[in-house]
Amino acid sequence: MKHRGYYGSFGGAFIPEILVATFDELDARFRQAKEDKGFWEEYETLMATYSCRPTPLTYAENLTRHFGGAKIYIKREDLNHTGAHKANNVMGQGLLVKKMGKKRVIAETGAGQHGVATATMAAKFGLECTIYMGEVDVLRQRPNVFWMEQLGATVVPVTDGTRILKDAINEAFRDWVTNMDTTHYVLGTACGPHPFPEMVSWFQSIIGKEARVQIMKAEGRLPSRVFACVGGGSNAMGIFQGFMDDPVELVGVEAGGQGIASGRHASRLCSEDASPGIAQGYKTYFLQNSDGQMEETHSISAGLDYVGVSPILANMRDDKKARFEYATDTEVVDALKLTMQMEGIIPALESSHAFAGAFKEVANMSKDDIIIINQSGRGDKDIFTVADAIGDPKWKEFICAKAKEYQGDISK
Amino acid sequence: MTDTKTSAPAPAFLETYIREQRKKKDILLMTHIVMGYPSFDASFEIVRQMVDAGVDLMELQIPFSEPMADGPVILKANQAALDCGATVEKCFEFAQKVADSFDIPFLFMTYGNILYKYGMDAFAARMSEIGVKGAIIPDFPPEEAGDYLSAMNKYDLSAVFIFSPETSDQRMKMIDAHATGFIYCLARKGVTGKETQFSSDMGSYLARCRQFTRLPVAVGFGVKEKADIDFLVGKADIAVVGSQTIREVEQKGVDATGPFIRSLSLLV
Numbered sequence: 001m002k003h004r005g006y007y008g009s010f011g012g013a014f015i016p017e018i019l020v021a022t023f024d025e026l027d028a029r030f031r032q033a034k035e036d037k038g039f040w041e042e043y044e045t046l047m048a049t050y051s052c053r054p055t056p057l058t059y060a061e062n063l064t065r066h067f068g069g070a071k072i073y074i075k076r077e078d079l080n081h082t083g084a085h086k087a088n089n090v091m092g093q094g095l096l097v098k099k100m101g102k103k104r105v106i107a108e109t110g111a112g113q114h115g116v117a118t119a120t121m122a123a124k125f126g127l128e129c130t131i132y133m134g135e136v137d138v139l140r141q142r143p144n145v146f147w148m149e150q151l152g153a154t155v156v157p158v159t160d161g162t163r164i165l166k167d168a169i170n171e172a173f174r175d176w177v178t179n180m181d182t183t184h185y186v187l188g189t190a191c192g193p194h195p196f197p198e199m200v201s202w203f204q205s206i207i208g209k210e211a212r213v214q215i216m217k218a219e220g221r222l223p224s225r226v227f228a229c230v231g232g233g234s235n236a237m238g239i240f241q242g243f244m245d246d247p248v249e250l251v252g253v254e255a256g257g258q259g260i261a262s263g264r265h266a267s268r269l270c271s272e273d274a275s276p277g278i279a280q281g282y283k284t285y286f287l288q289n290s291d292g293q294m295e296e297t298h299s300i301s302a303g304l305d306y307v308g309v310s311p312i313l314a315n316m317r318d319d320k321k322a323r324f325e326y327a328t329d330t331e332v333v334d335a336l337k338l339t340m341q342m343e344g345i346i347p348a349l350e351s352s353h354a355f356a357g358a359f360k361e362v363a364n365m366s367k368d369d370i371i372i373i374n375q376s377g378r379g380d381k382d383i384f385t386v387a388d389a390i391g392d393p394k395w396k397e398f399i400c401a402k403a404k405e406y407q408g409d410i411s412k
Numbered sequence: 413m414t415d416t417k418t419s420a421p422a423p424a425f426l427e428t429y430i431r432e433q434r435k436k437k438d439i440l441l442m443t444h445i446v447m448g449y450p451s452f453d454a455s456f457e458i459v460r461q462m463v464d465a466g467v468d469l470m471e472l473q474i475p476f477s478e479p480m481a482d483g484p485v486i487l488k489a490n491q492a493a494l495d496c497g498a499t500v501e502k503c504f505e506f507a508q509k510v511a512d513s514f515d516i517p518f519l520f521m522t523y524g525n526i527l528y529k530y531g532m533d534a535f536a537a538r539m540s541e542i543g544v545k546g547a548i549i550p551d552f553p554p555e556e557a558g559d560y561l562s563a564m565n566k567y568d569l570s571a572v573f574i575f576s577p578e579t580s581d582q583r584m585k586m587i588d589a590h591a592t593g594f595i596y597c598l599a600r601k602g603v604t605g606k607e608t609q610f611s612s613d614m615g616s617y618l619a620r621c622r623q624f625t626r627l628p629v630a631v632g633f634g635v636k637e638k639a640d641i642d643f644l645v646g647k648a649d650i651a652v653v654g655s656q657t658i659r660e661v662e663q664k665g666v667d668a669t670g671p672f673i674r675s676l677s678l679l680v
């Protein structure tokens with residue numbers, strides 16, 4: 001029997017029969033695109049003219065001085081259109097959608113970045129768009145919900161299960177099994193059934209390709225370590241692929257939430273709490289109980305709050321091709337504050353995990369070392385969460401005043 | 413009819429049973445419950461009433477936290493059962509109790525992770541021990557079913573596979589080569605519990621299903637009243653009623669089960 005999309009013992013395509021033909025078509029289109037040099041050129045041109053690529057590699061001089069260890073560079077995926085690496089994958093899949101002739105796209109979103117990117121692509125390519133988002137995430141990422149709706153997408157809050165990212169993925173699949181004739185599911189990370197992990201990683205590899213060229217140009221040598229946050233694993237796969245065959249240590253930083261011991265975290269690769277399982281169409285490490293029921297996860301960042309992880313990263317972990325660490329919610333907010341104050345850069349809470357992970361190690365490295373931190377996105381969307389974490393009194397005053405104003409509008 | 417549980421299930425047990433029953437009836441009825449919803453006691457009473465009303469075989473769903481192929485009704489039932497403390501162990505105990513108490517074949521329906529975590533071989537061994545005759549695992553297409561099939565075959569259990577309106581002729585043949593018991597034909601696209609049009613299109617699809625399997629054919633998804641079942645007579649061997657029983661129980665209580673099943677029956 002045909003065994004596709006395996007990375008060691010992880011991956012596969014555990015899909016319901018009704019979707020098999022749809023996946024076959026997608027896989028065939030993706031193979032064609034991957035073999036066609038013209039397709040990648042078309043993709044690069046689109047990203048250069050619509051999304052600010054290549055994104056810069058910024059030398060973080062002040063942070064470097066502050067820690068007194070390795071030289072710190074930041075890969076600026078926050079400067080993509082819509083503010084995160086998610087645009088890379090979405091525009092790539094958008095080109096495939098056009099070739100498949102489908103008229104509607106659906107997507108799941110956690111942080112809302114993938115949802116906004118998908119809504120943007122749908123607007124540009126003239127597609128109908130529905131975004132599934134867990135009810136918890138709708139509340140914590142409200143600014144992105146606003147933008148998705150303004151861009152013309154329908155946002156459906158998902159009220160089942162734990163009401164976060166994994167539940168949004170289930171709901172998107174339920175839509176897809178009904179509407180696959182007209183609809184493409186733009187999965188937002190390097191997870192799910194084959195060919196999604198490979199396809200999403202391929203589009204995201206643009207990050208690593210650029211970063212390698214940029215660091216060689218700036219320093220004439222490779223970094224010792226590359227740090228990326230890991231939710232589903234797409235930004236990490238993106239930058240890691242630039243350094244896969246090099247003597248570069250690849251470090252993925254997962255959500256430590258309130259600490260591993262608290263059980264309230266989303267660390268699948270660096271904690272003992274996860275085990276191999278099969279869900280959402282693929283095999284990987286899941287945070288699950290001994291019966292195989294998925295556990296609740298926790299993170300201050302909606303985008304890392306996920307029970308599974310890319311099967312490619314799961315395999316790299318077992319093969320020791322990458323190292324996985326975690327950063328807690330508090331460490332993440334501290335790293336975010338420090339980066340803002342020292343560099344004038346505002347990383348997303350997701351990306352701030354990569355910063356926090358790097359900050360724990362960088363001081364102990366030599367001045368001859370170089371590290372690259374992948375800043376997967378910008379933090380504007382997190383204004384409510386960060387304001388809460390910081391407890392800024394002036395922001396609260398403003399919100400109260402604004403609320404009064406709106407109450408006036410409503411009662412009129 | 414004690415033979416269904418005392419004799420060792422031969423590979424063709426389920427298939428033989430279905431063919432025997434079909435000599436007596438134009439179409440058989442398979443029903444579905446989510447074990448532990450709304451409680452294990454209620455589940456037992458629902459099964460009792462179903463068997464009493466003449467159901468020919470039953471799917472017992474082991475609840476899973478991510479039931480991807482299920483629509484809102486069964487999804488909520490899965491969640492509620494888990495919230496009330498349903499575990500895989502309790503489901504095995506429940507299945508053993510109903511298999512001991514009633515003379516119809518029972519099948520498990522669940523998702524692959526439940527078997528994977530339990531251990532494929534251990535799961536099949538346990539099924540065999542408690543007298544459950546087969547399983548339907550919607551997220552195990554034949555391509556991913558190697559270990560599952562070995563375990564099921566080892567214990568002479570039926571591995572029921574699915575045909576959908578999107579499945580090509582060639583693929584139907586491939587699936588048929590791995591399936592045992594019967595083929596579960598999805599009446600339409602989508603998830604469980606939504607409206608289905610029982611039309612001439614479905615007639616030609618079901619004729620295609622028949623053509624490419626050597627096994628009896630069941631039809632499910634959206635079967636909810638006598639007219640639907642009447643339509644399927646002559647086109648399928650088994651009609652599957654899923655979400656609608658859950659709806660009836662939710663609206664009218666457990667005791668509505670028997671009358672509802674009787675309302676579907678051709679004998680009335």
Ligand SMILES: Cc1ncc(COP(=O)(O)O)c(C=O)c1O
Nearest residue numbers: 231232233234235303350376377
């Ligand atoms: C800015 C940002 N970074 C990272 C992630 C995590 O996803 P991944 O691990 O696929 O890069 C998200 C997901 O929503 C995100 O919005």
